[in-house]
Amino acid sequence: MASPSLAERVVVTAEQMQAIETRLFAAGLPVAALMEKVANRLSQRLMAEYPDRQQRWGIWVGPGHNGGDALVVARELHLQGYPVQIWHPFERRKPLTEAHLQFAQHLGIPITNTYPDSCDRWLDGGFGFGLSRTLNEASQAAIAYLNASGKPICSIDLPSGLDTDRGEPLGAAIAAERTVCLGLWKQGLLQLAAAPWRGQLERLDFGIPEADIVAVLGSNPPRQILTDARAIAALPLPLATDAHKYRRGHLLLIVGSQRYRGAALLAAIAARASGVGMVTLAVPEHLSAIAVAQVPEALVLACPETAAGEIAELPLDCDRYSAIAIGPGVGTGSSIRSVLQQVLQQARSLLIDADALTVLAQHPEDWTLRLAGSATVITPHAGEFQRLFGSVPTPETVDAAVAEHSVILVRKGPSPTVATPTGTSWSLVDSTPALARGGSGDVLTGLLGGLLAQTDAVSAAIAATWWHSRTAQAIARTHSPLGVSPTDLAAQLAFWLGQRLRSDSAHGYLTRE
Incomplete structure (x- = not known):
């Protein structure tokens, strides 16, 4: 290419x-x-x-x-x-x-x-x-x-x-x-x-x-x-010939509640498409059987839950994971804050999205719990950004936010942008409004989390933003913009990427030759 x-x-x-x-x-x-x-x-x-x-x-x-x-x-x-x-x-x-x-x-x-x-x-x-x-x-x-x-x-x-x-x-x-x-x-x-x-x-x-x-x-x-060439170079490809599941990363995905059960499954299916070696899916106990049935590759951790059907506590040692992602559908109860505080203190790459961002916005003092030097990615839409930082997302406010909190930020929207604390950012010229559907963000979280367990945080954010958007555009071309459901999006991620990598000289990324 x-x-x-x-x-x-x-x-x-x-x-x-x-x-x-x-x-x-x-x-x-x-x-x-x-x-x-x-x-x-x-x-x-x-x-x-x-x-x-x-x-x-x-x-x-x-x-x-x-x-x-x-x-x-x-x-x-x-x-x-x-x-x-x-x-x-x-x-x-x-x-x-x-x-x-x-x-x-x-x-x-x-x-x-x-x-x-x-x-x-x-x-x-x-x-x-x-x-x-x-x-x-x-x-x-x-x-x-x-x-x-x-x-x-x-x-x-x-x-x-x-x-x-x-x-x-x-x-x-x-x-x-x-x-x-x-x-x-x-x-x-x-x-x-x-x-x-x-x-x-x-x-x-x-x-x-x-x-x-x-x-x-x-x-x-x-x-x-954010060009195709830059995004493809950010993918964790080609795989090493001596790769095994532990070397390909282990993602802890903390998702779901009684109210938002589907968010957990969308994120988990997208994480599977990322190629990550292993996924541990932490869900409320009532969701565990559904999760096993829908994503049999995942290790499912049935967490104690509150009366509202949210995760009550996270009964595990986080040291074994390459990356942690939290947020889609977890709810905003007090127990979720405790879980978020627990993962903020881990020396692991961390992705925070959706409900977890809302909880963080309600308790901004918890930013201080994040260990210095640990990679943190956040994926707010415009409303979540405003709740977190008190302003609408503009080039100036995004730069200020990522610099102050040392985070990598994926700004969703018509031209999705990856912004970094160093002041460097990458933007897609276009995406598709077909992604403006409930559940699309859950798919991005699962995909990005899976990549985060395999590569550095900037590369994971770049690759996931491009991959998520381009797959949606491909579905929109064949099914119309009305037909881009998050379920189809999660299911077609791997298929679309395989087609894209075979379409030109990028085929060399698939295997070592």
């Missing part, structure tokens, strides 16, 4: 992108030449994607260079026979944008400052990266017109109105069908706040020299895309 280039995998802030462009311009690259190069490549991409020359394109042109890009695209579409109409409701514009507007007028492309309603699709060239102030009322009104049109919108670089770094609407934002990100991935596009606006994401390369990226971000940039 070919290694992705630095441009393919780096994620930048507005300040970093501006610094890279400044280097290009200082080295002699004219701004006009860069605009022509980028917009011409975008034009070719759009014409390949939308070959019907009867479709009428509306081009929303902003006052800055994003508007200049849009004008070059408008020119190229016009010259190739597409019906094009330019909407430019601004009195001022940058000189280069002004020049392209004048040439578009010379070519006879219709230009209006009032909203045209005769377009079949729109190109959003309003505002690109670097936007950090709230849009004025006129710009917000223009965005409202476009969103209300019901026509598909393709945004250049970012949907107009989004904060480049945080992904939040600055008063209003274009609801794009797709966003073509220029050059390097922008941090804001990968944030939870951007999900309703960004649509389908793709990156358009325009040949930024790697030396200029390294000069600004270093050779190992702190924020990166």
